[in-house]
Every structure is written in structure tokens, then in C-alpha cells.
Amino acid sequence: PSTPEVKKQRKAQKKLLARKLSQEKIRPGTPEPVEGREHVYVQTELYLEEISDRIIEVDGECQTDEFLDRPSTPLFIPAKTGKDVATQIEEGELFDFDIEVKPILEVLVGKTVEQALLEVMEEEELAQLWSHQRAFAELRNAEFAELQRLEEQDRRIREEKERRRLEHLEKLRKQKETAEKVAARAFAQRYLADLIPSVFSNLYDSGFFYDPIERDIETEFLPWLMSEVEETLQKKVLGRMMLDSLIRMVVEKRLDEFSHPPPSHQTEAPAEEPRATDAAPQVSGEADAADQPVAEKEETDQPVAEE
């Protein structure tokens, strides 16, 4: 029976009980006990039995088992027929590990060792190359230094040569100079050797050595004489010039008078004329008279002047 059904039964029983209890209260009961006494329910049967409101109940269930699924049919294994044969790979029958592993191991180890060797060789080669390069660098440096040394030497020698050559040239030049100086000196000496006599002769010729009196006369007397003569001559010349100017004036006046037409003032003119003519003939007479000696003197003057 499922649980809700059981629960329903129990509820129904409780209800019955509840009804019974209520019905029992209504019914008259036994009279009340006397003081000091108590009523007690007692069973008088032979065998006591427990009386309780509660009915002893015993649940009993019955249930059919769940229907199980039909189990699967077992595998049909037919009865064993034939012979039993077993096989097993024993040690050493498939392959011999030690022999077979050899080539593999060889390859593995060989490759590793080869790689290691390669690397070591490379390092060695590199180290060799470096040392080779160092050696070469050393050689190169040494040769370079040698080259520089030789260059230096060569430069020094050339400089030395140059210096010596310059020195030599200097020496030659100085020598030449001294030779020239000596030659010039000798020549000058020779040239100047007869300088003194020639100087003296020149001086003598130019009159540096003189007789003082003669000189005195020459320097003082003769100039004075000459100046006096000159003065006299000048006076003469002056006189002649005066005369010349006089004559000229007269001649010009006459020329003027003769060239001018006779003026309107005849009275004055003839008065002047006669005076002028008076004066003029006188003057001309004098002039004529003086003319000839003057002309002579002029002539003599002119040659003198020409001289």
C-alpha cells in the first residue's frame, strides 16, 4: 500500500477515536470516589492484558517485486573444440636489444660527437685564424715600422745632403765674393795709383797752385780795371744814346710837322714854323753837324756794339 493510502487510514482511525472520546464523555459514568479513596480500573482476568486506547496494530505489507527487465542473453560461447595453442615472446627472440641498439646509439652518439667536434674545430679554427691574424699584424707592423724607419733615414739623409749642398753653395758664393772683392780691390788700387799725380796735375791745370801776387793782381787789380773801363764805356754809350734820342725826337717832330697838313692858324703856324724852322735848322744844323760825327760814331759804335 502506498503511503498516502496509509495516511488516509490513519486519519480515519484518528477520527474514529475522536468520535469515541466525545461519545464517552456524554455517557454517565461511575459515581465519584469517596473521600480518601480512589477508583482504579482493575482487570480481573487470569491473564492481564494491557488495555489501551490504542489498538495494537501491526502493519503488514505485501508487495510484489518490481518486474525486472529480461536479462540479455548470455553470449553464445560454443563449447570449446579444438586444440589449445599458446605463444609467448621470450627474451631475446624478437630482437637482441644490445645488438640492435648499437647502430642507433652509434648514430646518436656519433652525430652528437660530430657536432661537438665541429664546434670545437670551428673554435680552434677561429683561434688559429686570430693567432694567424695577430702574427700577420705583427709582421705587418714590423715591416711598417721598418718602412717608416727607412723613410725617416732617407729623409734625414736627404735633408743632410740638402744642407750640405746649401752649405757648399754658400761657401762657393762667399768664395766668389771674396775673389771679386780682391779683384775689385786690386783694380781700384791700380786705378787709383796714378790718381794722385793726375789729381795734382789737374789741380795745377785748373790753377789751384798759384803765385799769390800774380793771383792778387789778377783777382783784384784787373777786375777793378775792367770795371773802370766799363764805366767809362758806359758813359760813352750813355752819351751816344742821349744823342740818339735827341736826334730821334727831332726827326719825329719834323716828320710830324711835315706829315700834318698845314693848320688853319696860319699866323701861329708860320710864327711857330719860323720858330720851329728856326729852331729846326739850328737844330738840324747842329744835328747835321753833329750828325756826321754822330753817324761816324754810330758807325764806330755799331761795330763796337757788334763786337
Add this chain to the structure above:
Amino acid sequence: MAQPRISAYLPPDIDPTKAPLAFGRRALPKLNEELQSPELLTQQRALMALCDLVHDPEKVYQAIALGFLDNLKTLLVHHDQTVRQKTTEVLSIIALHSIGRRGLIQNGVLSALTGLLDDPVDICRKNTHQIFDMMAKLPEGAGGVLRAGLISPLVLKLKIELDEIQELILDTLCNCLRVEVSEALAAGAVTVLKEKLSHPSTAIRSKAAWVLLEISSHAEGKIAVCKEGVIPVLVSLLEDTQPEVQVNTTGALMFAAVTPQGRSSAMGAEGIPPLLKLVAEETSKARLNAIKTLTLLAEMPEGRQTLLDHRDTFQRCLDDPREAVQRAAQIAITVIEWKP
């Protein structure tokens, strides 16, 4: 339920820091695109993968053909230090291949690397100097380094950098100065090198001496070396016990003594006795250089006088197995016995 992922753990040989590589020819182009992505993690993973790939020369050739170098140039100035470090590492590995070197020169990466000389991270700087070092070993590379105007910054860095980086700088300088020396002289390289000659580390001393050698192989270098008074320091360094230092010092003296001032300076610094000692040692590597230096000193009359007494040392050098040493000894004897 079956899933394509077999287990929750990644396979053991996948490196999570590296970007997964596409197959075959597609690997490098894909990495190129990833390098340009705006996300930092992608760039970093792509760079890590690239680092491993560039050990292969064929990949280097392909990378240069694809134009990786421009991308790497832009990444050089990235703000993240891992990116910069990995980029410089990639470039230094590229510089180990000859195609890579050529590509670096053609793309002008050297000038871009100039900015990294002041990087705060040591490894970036070290990688940068490694790149310069590898480049300078080639004549075109040395020309590129000179054209990028790197000499004066390198000389300045020489004063303040770490030791191992100093070694790299000295290597770079000595290869570059073989070509041209005026820039370095203008930057005051001789003074710096003079200090380095007294450095406690052997490698630095020998390399500094080597750089001085290269400087003094040029004429202006010789004048500068004499003026700075480096020759007495070099002579005192001849007493050093390390063979590389000896070799380079004698080489530097050899070149410096070509000029008369250098010679007189070396004589004045009492250079002859240690040089004779070096010549007398049979197995010294510095023998050749020492003989040459003594030859140069013998050009001077006082030198000749002193060395006339030591002619037998040179006679013994004639038995040296190296032909160069024999020749040098012969020349030395001729010069010593020369009478004006």
C-alpha cells in the same frame, strides 16, 4: 568527452617566452609583423624567437631581404629594456655573419646605435659595443664606424665604462684607428690611453698599448704621442710580465721611435736595457718588435754606442726559427755597425 588538448600542461619543450614560429618560409615574415604589433608581450616574444633564428646564415639573409633591420632600428629606442636588450642581442648576432655586416652598413644601423651608448642597462651597452667591435674588424665596417662619428663618444666612454665594455671599446678603437687617427687625437685619446696603461687588468693594458701602436703608426699620432709624454710610461710598462702587454708595448714604442723626438725621448727614458732583455729571451713574442725598436734607437749616435757592446745578443737572434726575426736582427746589426 574527447578534446584536442590532451593534458592541461603544455608540452615540456615549448618555451612560453618565445613566439611560436610559422612553418618554413612564413616564419620570418610573421615575426616581422609581430615585431610591429603595438602589444609589448608580442614584441618581446617575437624578439626572443628571432634571437634563436638568426644563428642560421640563411635566415639572416632572408631577414635582411625582408627589411627586418628597419624594424629593429625603430625598436632600438623602445622604452622597455627587455625589448632593447633583445634587439641589441639580435643585431650583435647578425653582425657575426658577413651578410649581416653588409646589411648593417647599408641600412645605417650604426648611427642608430649611437643613441644606445648612454643606455642605463649594462647589457644593452655591452651588446652595442660588441656590434661595433665586430663591425670594426672589417675595413668597410671601420669606415662605417668612422663615418658615423663614433670615435669621440667612444673615447669619452672609455673613461667611465665598465671593464669588459672598455675592452670592447679598445678593440673597436684599435681597428678603426688603423684607418684614420685625426678624430681620435682631437678627442684626446692619447691622454685617456696613457691612464689606461696603468690599469690593473692585463687585457686592458695590452689593448691600450695596441691602440697606442695603431695611433703612432700615423704621422700625426707620433707627434701627439711624443708631446703627451707617453713614451716614458711605455718604457716603464716594458717591465710588465704579461707577454701580450710586452708585445703591444714594444710595438707602440717601435712606431713612436721613428721620429727623432720619439727616439730621444725613448733614450732619455732608459729604454735600452729592458728592450735588450726582451730581445735576449728566446721565446718572447715581443722579440721582433723589440729588435725593430732597438734598430730605430740605433739610428742615433748614443744609441749606436750603447748597442755596440750588445752585438752578440743580436747575433744570437739570427738563430731564431722565424724568418722575420732573422731579417730584423740582420738589419739591426747593419745599422749598429754603420759608420757615417
